[in-house]
Amino acid sequence: MTLTLTLRSQPPRRVDAAPLIPERLSGFEADEVAAITLRCGGDRIPIGDLFEVSGDDAQELILAGDLRRFDGIGARMSGGEIVVRGDVGTWAGAEMAGGVLRIFGDAGHRVGAAYPGARAGMTGGEIVVSGDAGEEAGAGMRRGLVAIGGRAGNGAGLRMLAGTVIALGGIGAEAGLGNRRGSLVSGRAFEPLSSYAYATRFRPPALGLQLRRARELGLTVGDALLRGMWARWSGDITELSRGEILIFEGEEDGE
Amino acid sequence: MTAAFRLGETEVVDTFAEAFPMRFSRLVITAATDAWALEAARSMTGFATSVIGCKCEAAIERTLLPAETPDGRPGVAALLFAMDREGVGKRVLERVGQSVMTCPTTACFDGFEGDENTVPLGASLRYFGDGFQVSKVIAGKRFWRIPVMEGEFLVSESVMVGRGVGGGNLVIGAGEESAALAAAQAAAEAMRGDGIALPFPGGIVRSGSKVGALTSKSMPASTNHQLAPTLRALLDDTLVPDGVTALFEIVIDGVSEDAVREAMRRGLHAAAGAGARHITAANFGGKLGEFHFPLTELRDPP
Numbered sequence: 001m002t003l004t005l006t007l008r009s010q011p012p013r014r015v016d017a018a019p020l021i022p023e024r025l026s027g028f029e030a031d032e033v034a035a036i037t038l039r040c041g042g043d044r045i046p047i048g049d050l051f052e053v054s055g056d057d058a059q060e061l062i063l064a065g066d067l068r069r070f071d072g073i074g075a076r077m078s079g080g081e082i083v084v085r086g087d088v089g090t091w092a093g094a095e096m097a098g099g100v101l102r103i104f105g106d107a108g109h110r111v112g113a114a115y116p117g118a119r120a121g122m123t124g125g126e127i128v129v130s131g132d133a134g135e136e137a138g139a140g141m142r143r144g145l146v147a148i149g150g151r152a153g154n155g156a157g158l159r160m161l162a163g164t165v166i167a168l169g170g171i172g173a174e175a176g177l178g179n180r181r182g183s184l185v186s187g188r189a190f191e192p193l194s195s196y197a198y199a200t201r202f203r204p205p206a207l208g209l210q211l212r213r214a215r216e217l218g219l220t221v222g223d224a225l226l227r228g229m230w231a232r233w234s235g236d237i238t239e240l241s242r243g244e245i246l247i248f249e250g251e252e253d254g255e
Numbered sequence: 256m257t258a259a260f261r262l263g264e265t266e267v268v269d270t271f272a273e274a275f276p277m278r279f280s281r282l283v284i285t286a287a288t289d290a291w292a293l294e295a296a297r298s299m300t301g302f303a304t305s306v307i308g309c310k311c312e313a314a315i316e317r318t319l320l321p322a323e324t325p326d327g328r329p330g331v332a333a334l335l336f337a338m339d340r341e342g343v344g345k346r347v348l349e350r351v352g353q354s355v356m357t358c359p360t361t362a363c364f365d366g367f368e369g370d371e372n373t374v375p376l377g378a379s380l381r382y383f384g385d386g387f388q389v390s391k392v393i394a395g396k397r398f399w400r401i402p403v404m405e406g407e408f409l410v411s412e413s414v415m416v417g418r419g420v421g422g423g424n425l426v427i428g429a430g431e432e433s434a435a436l437a438a439a440q441a442a443a444e445a446m447r448g449d450g451i452a453l454p455f456p457g458g459i460v461r462s463g464s465k466v467g468a469l470t471s472k473s474m475p476a477s478t479n480h481q482l483a484p485t486l487r488a489l490l491d492d493t494l495v496p497d498g499v500t501a502l503f504e505i506v507i508d509g510v511s512e513d514a515v516r517e518a519m520r521r522g523l524h525a526a527a528g529a530g531a532r533h534i535t536a537a538n539f540g541g542k543l544g545e546f547h548f549p550l551t552e553l554r555d556p557p
Contacts, residue, residue, distance in 0.1 A: 204406075205362050205407055206389075208326050209393045210391070212327065
């Protein structure tokens with residue numbers, strides 16, 4: 001079944017939306033969900049005051065509206081699916097462990113990232129963002145996929161342990177700083193940090209599977225990306241140097 | 256040896272094929288071109304005609320269009336059968352390691368959707384990567400990226416093992432060798448399909464065997480002398496009827512009892528339509544195999 005939350009009115013201040021995850025709402029009726037309160041500035045506001053709630057038993061949770069003031073959507077979720085129709089605030093999918101978070105809109109800073117002080121961010125699951133994402137997407141990620149249809153801001157994949165961050169519209173400066181074993185993928189030309197070294201150009205078979213998966217989850221992925229050649233840079237040399245940045249080079253073989 | 260029924264000129268013997276429970280895996284091999292996918296699949300399913308001598312039985316199930324494969328490249332589905340799970344695991348690992356990983360441009364995937372009853376594949380092959388291997392979990396499944404001279408070999412962490420049926424068979428004879436072979440080829444062609452592996456060369460075996468031997472206690476199998484036309488005059492119990500000079504056997508391994516039965520039905524009718532004079536089946540008296548396929552049940556066309 002699906003539980004749908006449609007935004008009625010903008011909250012007065014930023015809202016911690018982290019409780020809105022399938023495993024915490026599962027088993028509740030719509031009116032019970034409406035009675036749950038969310039932290040908003042120093043106050044708590046019932047979900048029912050902010051959203052129109054319909055449906056029940058949220059293995060699939062749909063959030064609709066301009067949710068730029070809602071932080072931590074899907075944070076620490078471990079299963080089920082959240083679909084957001086609209087832009088979201090910061091920390092969406094932070095420290096996510098499993099399940100699928102699909103954002104049809106833009107995401108704020110630190111999507112899928114680790115909270116301050118935490119060693120590891122995301123440990124599993126999949127996040128797709130159809131629009132752009134803010135800074136430090138996938139920071140501290142250990143496992144899983146963050147796929148961004150648009151551009152990722154500065155510092156994507158910061159101190160990444162493993163996992164994959166894809167930004168089809170390109171990644172911002174200082175991507176992959178302190179990356180150990182993670183994969184960063186840029187669909188546009190990009191100049192990596194000096195702590196990355198150019199290795200080769202090839203067709204990465206695993207990336208093909210990941211791009212197909214992202215397409216399955218609703219991202220627009222052009223065939224050129226699936227067929228094309230990618231440059232591989234290894235880094236971060238200040239860590240293990242087992243991480244990589246893959247940069248799209250176009251469809252030509254270069255022969 | 257009485258005829259159960261006739262299909263046109265073809266006499267079908269009142270007997271049954273006797274088959275055994277086996278375990279199997281399905282592998283999907285993809286490559287840059289369909290020709291390379293086929294090279295890898297042929298190599299991987301080579302020397303896998305009979306568990307007695309090859310420790311497994313394997314064959315190409317069918318070719319796959321790019322739209323049907325996990326990575327959108329041309330591919331081949333192959334089935335590999337062995338007597339138990341451990342056997343499937345060992346043979347899959349050896350064969351993917353030696354025949355698929357080595358073949359230019361390939362990737363290798365589990366051909367099943369589920370994740371139960373698996374045997375390790377990439378989980379073991381990854382050590383070829385000598386510490387440089389990388390794993391990725393994609394849509395809940397783990398894959399290994401093994402660096403190789405051409406780029407990367409991508410392989411599923413594990414493959415599922417299913418319960419299948421091995422040893423279904425048809426024996427097809429005619430008055431001339433060429434006619435018997437043409438009928439057997441038509442049958443093999445008709446039998447191939449989803450869930451079916453015909454492990455012998457071209458799907459056809461000319462040296463059908465019996466269990467054990469008349470002259471030795473240590474031989475696991477020897478020639479099916481009762482179906483050897485050159486021995487007709489020597490034997491009181493020959494099974495070669497008058498006017499038949501050559502017989503060919505098609506051995507069928509399938510993913511289920513039903514898959515084997517329906518393949519036999521397709522084969523029987525195709526052989527009858529292609530000039531077979533005599534159709535029978537091999538069994539061991541019915542005591543060894545769990546599955547019996549009486550030819551009388553195949554009378555209705557597919």
